[in-house]
Amino acid sequence: MNISIIDDETILTSRIWKKLKLEWYTVNEHYSFKSFMESPYVDSDLYIVDLALWDGNGFDIIKWLREDKKTFAPIIITSWFNDTEKKVYGLNIWADDYLPKPFAPDELMARIQALFRRKSQVCNNNILQYKNIVYNLSHNDIMVNDEHVPLTSKEKQIVKYFLYNQWVLVEKIKLIHSIWWCYDELNVSDNTINVTMSKIRKKLGKEFTLKTKVNQWYILET
Numbered sequence: 001m002n003i004s005i006i007d008d009e010t011i012l013t014s015r016i017w018k019k020l021k022l023e024w025y026t027v028n029e030h031y032s033f034k035s036f037m038e039s040p041y042v043d044s045d046l047y048i049v050d051l052a053l054w055d056g057n058g059f060d061i062i063k064w065l066r067e068d069k070k071t072f073a074p075i076i077i078t079s080w081f082n083d084t085e086k087k088v089y090g091l092n093i094w095a096d097d098y099l100p101k102p103f104a105p106d107e108l109m110a111r112i113q114a115l116f117r118r119k120s121q122v123c124n125n126n127i128l129q130y131k132n133i134v135y136n137l138s139h140n141d142i143m144v145n146d147e148h149v150p151l152t153s154k155e156k157q158i159v160k161y162f163l164y165n166q167w168v169l170v171e172k173i174k175l176i177h178s179i180w181w182c183y184d185e186l187n188v189s190d191n192t193i194n195v196t197m198s199k200i201r202k203k204l205g206k207e208f209t210l211k212t213k214v215n216q217w218y219i220l221e222t
Contacts, residue, residue: 003028019105028042037061079098094178130220132145151200158197159200163220170217172215190215197218
């Protein structure tokens, strides 16, 4: 497993690096916004991003990873900021966890392992499975009860997103950020979302138990 750390606190980063090495992780260390953005990009299995870098903003790194690199790898935010507004914003731009500083390396390790467990439970040999729905990531193909189901590219993105995030309450704005890559919810109408969801439900049938509170949130129940 390859983990990238972007944090300008060298002592803390060194402690985290040593802990990760003991668990046999490969670690890429970056001590500034510039060093990460200018380095030859290497896909990582998980990113640990500090918000207050001396030369940049960690939120911008997260947006770049999600929007430009289109990575679904887990992202953990670490920060001395512990206010609700920043936590909510970070999770809304699709970070997976927010860990306030100071923290013990053991707590960070537990969160990393929890994220990897969640990912491994839904993804095995490039296959996502949910009830009788099978999503072959290699072929970008979806089967229900062993029958091929034709979905549009956008519909497949949405199904994949919810299969990776079972039992996660997803607010409408987060879905817009994650699927339409848009940071102004007014640019994606409620009708667009509702029609798309309705088509997915119709194609996948009762197997896809996506619960909704119209125009507010969604949750895929197992």
